[in-house]
Amino acid sequence: MRQGEISLAGLLALFSMYLMWKSTELPIGYIRGQGPGGGFWPFWLSVGMLLSCVAIAWNWWRGKSPASVSDEPLMDDFGWRSVILVGGGIVGFVALIAIVSMYGAVGLFLVYYLRFLGRHSWMLTLTMAVTLPFALFFFFEGAMQISMPQGLPFTQPFFDLMYDIIY
Structure with a gap:
């Protein structure tokens, strides 16, 4: 546990610094x-994430967190098992984006995660799996004007209908 806490804090700190460096390719200040x-x-x-990693490392060094004094694995x-099931679901989600679109992949991931991993009712699962992709569509495509991946051609009728609604 002790090694895991400091290792993850260090890895996230490196990732934070990379994101800070990469984001400076665009202006990071306020443009009048x-x-x-x-x-x-x-x-x-990313600065906030880096500061959080520093705080975790500080508490680890002082032995103030339960993980920093634990000898448990x-x-x-x-x-x-949880990491494999959730990680596998995320890999499946990413793979499905190119096939059934971003919104279809979100819906299928929610069915997998809520119904099969979370064992929630079909009513809640289907409500979330249908409602959230529609809300995301109207947010990204309508309000933000950002197009998400549309998958293979068989998804085009859905997008045609949705674009007719927002335009």
């Missing part, structure tokens, strides 16, 4: 008359 630059949010959120069998 336009608002925050394109790199503003990624940069400053990082994860038991249940923990590894």
Whole structure:
């Protein structure tokens, strides 16, 4: 547990620094008359993440967190099984984006996660799996004007109908 805590804090700190460096390719300050630059949010959120990693490392060094004084293994069998099931679901989600679109992949992932991993009712599962992709569509495609991947051609009738609604 002790090694896992500091290792993860270090890995996330490195990732934070990479994101800070990468986001400086765009303006990270406030642009007069336009608002925050394109790199503003990624940069400053990464600064927050880096500061959090420093706080975790500080508490680890002082032995103030339960994990920093634990000799227990990082994860038991249940923990590894959970990582494999959730990680596999995320890999499946990413693979499905190119086939059934971003919104279809979100819906299918929610069915997998809520019904099969979370064992929630079909009513809740289907409500979330249908409602959230529609809400995301109207947010990204309608309000933000950001197109998400549309998958293979068989998904085009859905997008045609949805674009007719927002335009």
